[in-house]
Amino acid sequence: MPGRAPLRVLHIITGLGAGGAEQQLRLMLRHLPVACDVITLTNPGAVARGIISDGTRVLHLGMEGNRDLSALPRLVTAIRAGRYDLVHTHLYRACVFGRVAARTAGIEAVLATEHSLGASCIEGRPLTPGTRALYLATERLGSSTVAVSATVADRLRAWGVPRHRIDLIPNGIDARHFRYDPAARAIARARLDFPEHAFVAGGVGRLVPGKRFDILLRSVAELPGARLLLVGDGPERASLERLAVQLGVERRVRMLGERDGAVEWSADRSADIPGLLAAMDVFVSPSSEESFGLAVIEALAAGLRVLHVICPAIDELQADEAPGARRIALGVPPLVAALAEAMHEHERAGAGARRLPAPPAVARYDIARSAELLADLYERTAATRHQGGRGAFPSPYHHALAVSRPKR
Secondary structure: OOOOOOOEEEEEEOOOOOOHHHHHHHHHHHHOOOEEEEEEOOOOOHHHHHHHHOOOOEEEOOOOOOOOOOHHHHHHHHHHHHOOOEEEEEOHHHHHHHHHHHHHOOOOOEEEEEOOEOOOEEOOEEOOHHHHHHHHHHHOOOOEEEEOOHHHHHHHHHHOOOHHHEEEOOOOEOHHHHOOOHHHHHHHHHHHOOOOOOOEEEEEOOOOHHHOHHHHHHHHHOOOOOEEEEEEOOOOHHHHHHHHHHHOOHHHEEEOEOOOOOOOOOOOHHHOHHHHHHOOOEEEEOOOOOOOOHHHHHHHHOOOEEEEOOOHHHHOOOHHHOOOEEEOOOOHHHHHHHHHHHHHHHHHHOOOOOOOOOOHHHHHOEHHHHHHHHHHHHHHHHHHHHOOOHHHOOOOOHHHHHOOOOOO
16 A cells, blocks of 8 residues: 555464474565564474574563463563554464454454364364364454465364455465475485485474374384384374384484474575475375375475375365375375385386476465465455454455365
8 A cells, every 4th residue: 555654463373383383484474575573472492593583573472381361461561562553373372362462452453374273173182162162252353364275264164253254375385495406315315324225205294193103104114125204393202213113113214303494495405304305205194184284285396206194285176286196095004005106116216316396286385475365464454444344355265265175
């Protein structure tokens, strides 16, 4: 709008460890054409440091647990001090506290992004009637909720969130950062002590029960000579390490912990997520429940073949948009069969890594496009303060909710 000062937006997120929603926020901040600050309720971890290095302010609220109500007045004070035009919340706890605090502080334009709503859990935790009731009660305080996939939008509607209060804006990646680099592959494999021609299956994500990396570990154990590379951390790490020992494959498995990837190559390309994807030969997402599947899109951008159980980002597309992705049933036998086939193809190919061209799905989920959609939603939502409510500005994205699922 000519003559209008740029919007000031505050993002509130539960924590800033190296999770998918957290890294998506960092990447989005790099592309949004608005002035932003960030408040993290807890855990100012690796992604917080990255956001600060990018030039965005981060305030750690120091919240102690879900019932720390003393955090609410501190949050209200911070919102008032920043004189923000719009508040945008991310992840369950931040959505509940952030919506209440924003409205208490007098902010009428309040958005939330729903990153992690599954069919039976949210952010890896089982859904309960109380969780749902609290979510819906505070949802009414906001202007709208951004769903990262049509699957999440459908779940919100099934919960009772009105269609007109849901905007569909998918997650995005910067595909340039995931282009295959043979030099990074060689260095990463040498550091991991993986032979140059070994077959390496890999996965990236939080080590939580719903990701089902135990199935991937058991499947690799069934294939002599195969290696496994897991990137991520979480409460299941210790049990997965014990399982590897029990199966007698600990020498063939590498669990590397958190990596702040999805943003850019570091000075040492072999040590970040793009470099570690380069070290893999096939990417596996055995998760039994997903809201988007960002790691799968990153793997496709790296030219990897992908085996996945549930991935809305792919399942909602036509098959020809992601020819390198193959959906499999949940369980060890189907994954062993799919991995054995991929391993056989790898052995037939001989020397060198086989890489596919980035499929159309990668371009569809471009972060610049997602940021443009979000910036437009910011403008329309902020404008409703002077137009008597959101109804005067219908979203152009709602039509996507009615699109039938393609058969894959």
